[in-house]
Amino acid sequence: MASNRPAPGAPFIPAQRSDDTVVYGGPRTDEGPWEEWNPSAETVRPVRGRHRVAKQRGGLARGGLARSSTVLGVGVIAAVGAGGMATAQTGKPPVAISLPDLPTFTDDADAEEPAAEPETAPLSGIGVTPADTGQGTTDAGEALRARIMAQAESQQDQVDTKAAQAVLAAAEKKATAAAEKAEREAREKAAAEKKKAEEEAARKAEEERLAKLAKQFALPTSSYTLTSTFGQAGSLWSSGYHTGTDFAAPTGTLIKAVHSGTITSAGWDGSYGYKTVLTLDDGTEVWYAHQSSISVSVGQKVTTGEVIGRVGATGNVTGAHLHLEVHTSSGGGIDPLAWLRDKGLNP
Template structure:
């Protein structure tokens, strides 16, 4: 039968003294040579399957117990050596080692696959621990920086949104103000155009009226206006419009109408009253002569008398008064004539 294969040596540290060996492959000087013996089922209960173990003189058998003791001693010696080096102690965990018997087989059978060993921190130094702590700190710093960057991005986004909203509001306000200004300009332009159109229309109306009305005389000078105050007038103010002209200057009908009075009128001297179709009375006073009679129809420009100096006067002139609707109190003849398109 084949002899047993030697078992693997127990791990050792450099600081361990090689004076004693607890694993296979070495002999103590006080021990004799080894011999093989083949146990039977009756003499030794196998741990796992059929195994061959070596019998040591003195009754000590090679077994997993001896190997375990050697490993513990080696680990203890390594720990002491580590303590002597001054390095900080580290935690040690060992994987489950298979028994010696499982490593020895009396035939070519393939041993059963051992369970995977647990990870060990054996050999881990303080530098490795510090490196792991530094990596964890760097990861935490990276997370904090990422979170801060995300928060800053949110703040920047909100600020940008606020700026855009303010810009949009300012643009809307500017557009509204521009629209209001445009509307105001358009309204002003429209009003100006309407005023211009009204002026044009009024000019056209006056031009048409001017064809129907005429001034009462020619070659004259305006000497007194309506409302002028003075003691020479019995009412205290002038009630008409005076056209100073030489005696005998022709007096014409301002508009077509009917003669309702022609004769002496006291302070007015010789007076002719022309009543228009709308009821307005025109008084022609201080005449030197009268050329029409009551009830006579006259047209615009017809001669009704001549300029004189009869009545309460200081010189030859035509005193013209306008009484709308035949009222006792007259209005300004200048304004009335201008409303008819005439400019005295």
């Protein structure tokens, strides 16, 4: 702040005034003497703040009141008169007077930075009772609680919905699996029943066929015992194995035609002894060997069950029996027992 330089000293000169003159703020006879004062940097402290105004102080002027050069005091001035003292009027309410901030013009190099603007004050709470504040807090808490509960219920609903969908999907899957299983079992049962019915029908058809054949075919002899079977190996046979089936029976037991046909051979045949060959209509040949006697001749037609000879022990034998062989039209030998069973017989 700029300051006034000290003024040069001056000799004190008493004021030449009449003693009978009274001036407000003027020299008094009971005070003094004073000397003139000039402000300086050492005597005037700078005012710091947002706005600073350089103040000047002057001495008492003659015949008047010393005032500030920047701010005028506002108020009720009690004037002192010659006959008494005037007072300020009472009974009226005081009026608030605000003064605008005045700009500061200074050349201080070390002036402080302006103070920061104060933060905006919150809205006034005048007229708001603690009950209102509590009610507002309660309403806000209830609203927050309601939102939290709504969100929780929404999440729970989503979880319940997903769980219900999962249960429904599992139930549908289980129902579908059960339906597929039931349908599969029904198909399998129907197929089994169909197969069983078909097998039963086939069995009945075969029985009927065999029954018809049985009426057309007959066993070669009676009162017999099966001793040697087809394909049985042993040294008793020149080929190394048995080529037919042996029906052991007493000598003289009747031998019958197994089916209708023609006698194509009848007589002695070496190790077979007396042998008769019956040729069927399909070309199958039935050989009867080791007979004790022959009752038919070549070219003779015979029917099923007709007697063609008797059981004997001729040829290469160890006892009385009928050696029966069956040959197909191509000449190969087959199992006589299987062939007889195929014709509906039970040897």
